[in-house]
Amino acid sequence: MSAPTTLPTERPDQASPGGGTGEAPRGPEPSGTPRRTSPRAVLTRLVSRVLGAALVLLGAATVVFAVQTLLPGDRATLLLNLQTGEAIERTPEELAPINARFGFDDPVLVQYGSYVGGLLRGDLGTSFQQHEPVTQVIGGQILPTVQLALGALVLAWVLSLITVLATAGRRRWIAGLGSGLEAVAASLPHYWLGVILLVVLAVQAGWFPVMGGTDLAATVLPVLTLAIPLAGFLGQATRDELDRVLEQPFVLSARTRGMGDAAVRVRHALRHAVVPAVTLSGWALGSLLSGAVIAESVFSRPGLGQVLVTAVDSRDLPVVGGVVIFVALVYVVANLLVDLAYTVIDPRRRP
Amino acid sequence: MTTPGSTTTPSTAGPAGPATLTDRARAGFASARPPRLATLLSLAVLGFVAVAALAPGLLAPGDPTAIRLDQALQSPSATHLLGTDQSGRDLYTRVVHGARESLTIGLGATALAMALAVTLGVASGLGGRVTDRVIGGALEVAFAFPVMLLALLLVAVRGPSSATLVIAVGIGSAPGYARMVRGQVLAVRREPYVEAAAALGHPRHRVVLQHVLPNAVRPLLAIATLGVGQSIVWASGLAFLGMGVAPPSPEWGALLEAGRMYVTTAWWLEVVPGLAIVAVAVALTTLGRTLQQRLEGAPS
Numbered sequence: 001m002s003a004p005t006t007l008p009t010e011r012p013d014q015a016s017p018g019g020g021t022g023e024a025p026r027g028p029e030p031s032g033t034p035r036r037t038s039p040r041a042v043l044t045r046l047v048s049r050v051l052g053a054a055l056v057l058l059g060a061a062t063v064v065f066a067v068q069t070l071l072p073g074d075r076a077t078l079l080l081n082l083q084t085g086e087a088i089e090r091t092p093e094e095l096a097p098i099n100a101r102f103g104f105d106d107p108v109l110v111q112y113g114s115y116v117g118g119l120l121r122g123d124l125g126t127s128f129q130q131h132e133p134v135t136q137v138i139g140g141q142i143l144p145t146v147q148l149a150l151g152a153l154v155l156a157w158v159l160s161l162i163t164v165l166a167t168a169g170r171r172r173w174i175a176g177l178g179s180g181l182e183a184v185a186a187s188l189p190h191y192w193l194g195v196i197l198l199v200v201l202a203v204q205a206g207w208f209p210v211m212g213g214t215d216l217a218a219t220v221l222p223v224l225t226l227a228i229p230l231a232g233f234l235g236q237a238t239r240d241e242l243d244r245v246l247e248q249p250f251v252l253s254a255r256t257r258g259m260g261d262a263a264v265r266v267r268h269a270l271r272h273a274v275v276p277a278v279t280l281s282g283w284a285l286g287s288l289l290s291g292a293v294i295a296e297s298v299f300s301r302p303g304l305g306q307v308l309v310t311a312v313d314s315r316d317l318p319v320v321g322g323v324v325i326f327v328a329l330v331y332v333v334a335n336l337l338v339d340l341a342y343t344v345i346d347p348r349r350r351p
Numbered sequence: 352m353t354t355p356g357s358t359t360t361p362s363t364a365g366p367a368g369p370a371t372l373t374d375r376a377r378a379g380f381a382s383a384r385p386p387r388l389a390t391l392l393s394l395a396v397l398g399f400v401a402v403a404a405l406a407p408g409l410l411a412p413g414d415p416t417a418i419r420l421d422q423a424l425q426s427p428s429a430t431h432l433l434g435t436d437q438s439g440r441d442l443y444t445r446v447v448h449g450a451r452e453s454l455t456i457g458l459g460a461t462a463l464a465m466a467l468a469v470t471l472g473v474a475s476g477l478g479g480r481v482t483d484r485v486i487g488g489a490l491e492v493a494f495a496f497p498v499m500l501l502a503l504l505l506v507a508v509r510g511p512s513s514a515t516l517v518i519a520v521g522i523g524s525a526p527g528y529a530r531m532v533r534g535q536v537l538a539v540r541r542e543p544y545v546e547a548a549a550a551l552g553h554p555r556h557r558v559v560l561q562h563v564l565p566n567a568v569r570p571l572l573a574i575a576t577l578g579v580g581q582s583i584v585w586a587s588g589l590a591f592l593g594m595g596v597a598p599p600s601p602e603w604g605a606l607l608e609a610g611r612m613y614v615t616t617a618w619w620l621e622v623v624p625g626l627a628i629v630a631v632a633v634a635l636t637t638l639g640r641t642l643q644q645r646l647e648g649a650p651s
Contacts, residue, residue, distance in 0.1 A: 052491075059492030067504055187633050189584045191591045191607060192625035199618045210615060283494075290499035294588055308500075309592055312507040320507040328495040 049339060053332045058116070060328040064321040065115050075104050078315055079128045102126075124325065125318035129311075134322035137307060144214040145303035148295065149288040151219065152226035153281065159227060160235035160277070165265055168242045179239060186232030190291045194225040194298035211300055222295040226288055233284070234277040242273035275342070282338035286331035390641045393634035400631055403450035413441055415448035415601045427619055434619040436609065442619060446627050449601035453628070456516050456602070457583035461575055463521030464528055464582075469568060471525070472532025476540070476567070477559060486533075490526045498523030498585055506594045513596045516586045516604075523585070524578060531574065535567040542566070573643035580635030587628050603628050 068075075076098040077090045099105040103114065118125065124134035160182075167178030201221060202208045209218050245251065246269055254264050293305035304323060311319035403410050418438045427434040433442040475486040496504075502519030509515045539545060540563060548558045583603075589595050590604020597605065603624045610620025 055488070056491050056495055059488065060495045063492065063496070064504065067508055184633075187629065187636060189588060189625065189628065189632075191588055192621075192629060195614055195618075195621040195625065198614060199622070203615050203618075286495070286497050287499075290497035293499060293503070294591065297592055308503060312503050312592075312594065315507050315510075317507060320504055324496065324500045324504050327497065327500055331495050331497070 049336060053336050056332050057325075057329060060332075061116060061119055061325055062112075064324055065112055068317050068321055069108060069111060075102070075317065078317070082128045082314055082316065083131075119325070124322035127311075127316055127319050129314050129316045129319075134318050137319055138304065138322055138326060141302060141304050141307045144301065145289065145292050145296070145305060147214075147219065148222055148226065148292050148301075148303065149285060151223040152230060152288055152291075153284060155223055155227035156230035156234055156284070157277075157281075159231035160233075160238060161270075161274075163231070164235050164238045164242055164273075165270070168239045169246045179236070182232045182235040182239065184232070185228050186236060188229050188232075190225055190229065190294040191298060193228060194222070194295055197221045197225060198298060214302060218299070218301065222292075222299045222301055225295045225298065226291050229291075230284055230288065234280060237276040237280055238273050241276050242269055245269045245272045248272075278338060278341055282331065282335035285334040286327060289327045289330060389637050393637040396630050396634040397638065400450050400454065400627075403447045404454045405451075407448045407450065411441075411444040411447040413444040415445045416440065416599065426617070433623045434617065436617075436620055437613060442606075442623055445601035445606060446603070446624055449603050449606060449624070450627075452513065452596065452600065452602040453583055453587070453604070453631075454579075456513055456520075456586045457579045459517040460520035460524070460582040460586060461578040463517060464523075464525040464578060465571060465575055467522070467525035468528030468532050469571070471529040473536055473564065473567070475529070475533045476536025477563070483533075486529075490529055493526040496523070499588065502585070502589050503592075503594065506589070511594045511597075513602070516589055516595050519589070520582050520585045524582065528571070528574065528578070532567060532571065535570060536563060539563050539567045570643070570646055573639050573646055576639035576642055577636055580632035580639075583628055584632050587624075 074095075076095040079098055079102070080090055080094060081088065103111055106114075115125075122135060124138070126132070127134055127137050130137055163178050163181060167174050169175065170178075198210065198221060202210045208221050242265075246265075251264060251268055254268050255261075259267075289304070292303060293308055295301070296303045296305035297309060304326075308320065308323045310316075311323070399410075407415075418440060419435070420438060422431070422435050425431055425435045431441050431443070433446065435441055436445070471486050471490070475483045478486075498520065501523045502516070505519040505522075506515055509518075545558060545562050548562050549555075553561075586595065587604030587607060590602065591607045591611070593608050595604045595608070596602040599605075606624035607621060610617070610624070614621050
């Protein structure tokens with residue numbers, strides 16, 4: 001899923017130098033035969049990508065299942081104690097109906113089968129504490145978190161592109177300032193940045209509400225909290241690439257044609273320079289969702305993160321597992337999309 | 352994803368072909384060579400923290416748990432350099448005394464991650480095609496779990512403790528390193544000196560132990576330095592959520608968690624421990640990069 005494969009293209013002469021992934025071209029036709037890729041090759045690639053993603057998801061589900069099932073702690077006792085708010089040992093008579101209902105006594109393989117079967121039907125299990133399907137628990141709180149993560153991703157891209165375009169390849173001190181800013185931004189832990197923004201801009205300056213809701217004013221600070229460190233990362237990746245691209249012959253040739261500096265940067269160099277950062281975006285979305293746990297916690301903002309923290313506190317395993325699988329799903333799908341996005345940005349990879 | 356140290360994380364999430372660490376380091380750090388002053392400052396920070404961890408009494412002779420209710424929640428002043436908490440405990444003293452546990456967690460998690468990574472990476476790089484595919488697939492799955500969530504899953508099962516933090520952060524950060532080790536092993540295997548040793552008729556295990564392993568693992572020293580800072584940041588993030596060490600402890604993450612309730616009235620309770628964490632993380636990152644450049648420069 002991670003390495004974008006170079007495929008036989010319409011212009012094989014250009015395919016090799018930029019491929020750079022070190023992987024041999026894959027495809028049904030042996031290399032050297034037809035110059036155009038058949039629709040079959042495209043389909044094969046797509047199917048193998050999707051299958052790979054499905055396998056990764058199955059693996060993730062297996063890990064979550066194993067962690068829930070095989071580690072110590074009797075789930076029936078846990079569930080019963082959660083429901084009554086006690087922490088006591090239970091008698092076998094009390095546990096028997098629970099075990100029968102949830103199948104905790106079944107052989108592990110049977111449990112695994114029904115777990116995976118449930119996932120395929122979109123059933124993540126039932127919350128120990130709220131007696132609701134986990135999908136409902138997650139679905140009820142998902143919107144604010146998705147808004148937060150997407151907002152942060154967009155803002156991070158905007159911030160990093162502005163900084164990089166303005167400072168990369170400029171005079172030494174300007175470039176140094178830019179990369180210094182990025183390094184500092186990237187090293188800020190979410191909780192700390194969040195607390196500082198909260199103290200300075202909400203408590204002291206009073207520009208934003210201190211206690212979070214999900215309206216626009218209350219969303220600004222959490223989005224900033226997630227976007228600033230990410231912008232640092234994206235900026236670092238883009239800057240290195242832009243520095244390299246700006247020394248390429250085609251940039252020089254564009255300049256000799258009399259093209260202005262800004263135009264060269266935006267129209268020629270940027271297209272190549274964003275590739276590493278686009279690769280990072282799939283990863284970033286997954287990490288934004290986990291960063292959202294902290295941002296929501298700092299700003300007391302409702303969302304998936306709060307669901308997760310509450311569930312971990314009360315050891316509501318199905319909910320915890322459900323959120324983890326959901327995030328893994330987002331990560332896998334995002335990376336699949338990033339992979340496809342390559343073909344748009346870089347025509348050499350277009351099958 | 353919080354220190355520049357994790358430039359390692361993204362690069363592993365990206366198109367990680369068999370690019371070697373050397374390539375990556377060259378690509379990543381050519382434009383951001385830290386000046387010498389930064390290195391010296393980092394050493395100063397780490398020296399201070401090391402003393403705090405080994406002999407906290409030297410830097411802060413007071414008792415980190417001494418409760419003085421009459422001096423609760425005082426802002427930083429001459430008597431209390433960094434202010435006091437809700438029980439009147441001196442924050443400076445607590446931060447100094449918390450260094451040991453925070454560093455132990457960071458070092459422990461990194462050591463665990465490295466041990467896992469070297470095992471997996473070497474097996475993958477030297478084993479057969481099947482081993483490589485199986486380990487590669489497992490790593491792919493591992494990447495689908497952000498460290499934070501994997502850690503929360505483990506906390507939900509095991510209950511919060513510093514051991515859980517070490518295990519969770521260690522396992523969570525291992526896959527990225529494992530990929531690097533694999534790439535490094537593959538690259539070193541093709542080096543002329545390895546071929547020479549094999550051609551001279553040295554037995555395979557000797558070639559692996561004497562030539563491949565040391566050269567494949569050496570760049571990890573720098574990466575591990577970056578990793579310790581990263582681990583401390585992750586572990587304290589978990590602690591901030593209340594998933595770490597229990598509050599009376601002056602561990603930095605625990606301090607953050609304890610201060611959360613007072614963030615609107617006593618900012619120093621959050622800002623100061625956070626600053627300690629950021630300072631250590633940035634210092635380790637700077638030092639790791641310097642180390643990386645040195646190692647690159649040195650002939651193997």
